[in-house]
Amino acid sequence: MSGRVLVVDDNRVIRQLIRVNLELEGFEVVTAADGAECLEVVHEVRPDVITLDVVMPRLDGLRTAARLRSDPRTRRVPVAIISACTQHEVDTGVAAGVDAFLAKPFEPAELVRLVRRLMYGEGPPSVDGRHGAGRAGSTRG
Template identity: 65%
Template sequence: MGELLGRVLVVDDDEVIRQLIAVNLTLEGFEVETAYDGQDCLDRVHDVDPDVITLDVMMPRLDGWETATRLREDPSTRHIKVMLITARAQEDDRRRGYDIGVDAYLTKPFDPAELIQIVRDLAKSPGAL
């Protein structure tokens, strides 16, 4: 077993997508936890203590925009790298994500190799703020 590359919290209300991301990252050497929506993410983030969070945008209860905003507003979570993974590919959506302070933006459908590379880069980079 290689060295652990980091801990990732995968947040998506679609179980198939959530498992696809989790399996790809686990095979690459990340420790992966999952959450089914933004509220579940916020409820678990302190216990999981992830280096990176992959976050879907369109989810029940609490969407990715609001989840990312709350993560950035909380001093205890603002250092965590956040990547939005969404079918929303409009430039306005990307700008909104970067305005909130997300670190990366990947559109669905995505190439698993690209996902892995972005998460690797985020996990290696120093914490935000």
């Protein structure tokens, strides 16, 4: 059984990259360009998982996550932050109720594993790529 993923990123290339990788694995993908658009469409889309970039116009990923958590209709939807993942972002994200983190640049296989885990509850929640967060670091984006 495939699920529906709402992918939120202001970068069209990254949105497409995430979409293609998830569609290849049988997921249905809907995209939004920023947090404001995410909040506009989320109730129609009714996704099983939401992925959020952090730095976006109008409404950033962390504030979007907090809004999703404060709405009873979206409170239980798993949310993953896909970003450069600074320690500040991780701490703020955890406080906002984010379920998982994936550091950019990411391997497509890591993305698929993360979404599967959130959707089907496979394995414990964790900060993905935490052990290698220094690797992606500030030098690459």
